[in-house]
Amino acid sequence: MSQSPTANQPLTLVVYDDNGQSLGPQSLPPVVKSETEWRAELTADEFRVGRQHGTERAFTGAYHATKTPGLYRCAGCGTALFAAQAKFDSGTGWPSFFAPVAKENVATDRDDRFGVSRTEVHCRRCGNHLGHVFPDGPPPTGERYCINSVSLRFVPLGAKS
Ligand code: FE
Numbered sequence: 001m002s003q004s005p006t007a008n009q010p011l012t013l014v015v016y017d018d019n020g021q022s023l024g025p026q027s028l029p030p031v032v033k034s035e036t037e038w039r040a041e042l043t044a045d046e047f048r049v050g051r052q053h054g055t056e057r058a059f060t061g062a063y064h065a066t067k068t069p070g071l072y073r074c075a076g077c078g079t080a081l082f083a084a085q086a087k088f089d090s091g092t093g094w095p096s097f098f099a100p101v102a103k104e105n106v107a108t109d110r111d112d113r114f115g116v117s118r119t120e121v122h123c124r125r126c127g128n129h130l131g132h133v134f135p136d137g138p139p140p141t142g143e144r145y146c147i148n149s150v151s152l153r154f155v156p157l158g159a160k161s
Contacts, residue, residue: 008032013125014102016080018155020071025104031077031126038076045150046075050128053120054148058093061149065089069157071101075150076128079105082147084157088138095152097145098137108133121145 011030015023033041038051048054058064063072072082072095082097090096100106104124111120111132121130130151137144 011124012104013079014104016071016101018071018158020069020083020101020157022102028125033126042075043150049148049150050076050130053129055131056094056148056150061094063095063149063152063154064093066095066154068154071155071157072097072147072152073155074123074126074128074130075153076123077126078153079123079125081105081123081130081152082145090137090144090146092146094131095147095149096137097147098139098141098143100145106130121147123151 008030010027012025013028015026017023035051039047042050045056049056067084067087069084071080071084073080080101083101086097086099086101088096088098106121107124109120109122111118118132118134121133122128123130128151131145131147134144134146135142
């Protein structure tokens, strides 16, 4: 299911404008950068979490309590990842969503670190580590995408890009 962003073939991703409207599936090249390039582009926290599989401390991120309508894009490449309509208060201290805005835009990997089997979630276009998905979320999906704020960039509804 996961596709390595180092493979250079185009990906079919669903593109959204900043009003959260789908512009439909488009064929786009993966975003591939060296570690040096990512370090230069991202903040230290964005790099540590997004490129080194880190985790921000609970209740410290910018978006854990955000309820504003809008779209959450990838901090690495701008791909639309989650809509505010799918956000819910999980009580965990991390932004939580019951679904991605488009299943095409995220990918998952098995993560067996720390002796626990979890499902890691990342941006399908650039590989930015987002968080994990758990099967204990609310309706309608029953899934809980537990996501680091620092891996996201929030675009409030109506903002012009
Ligand atoms: Fe990305």
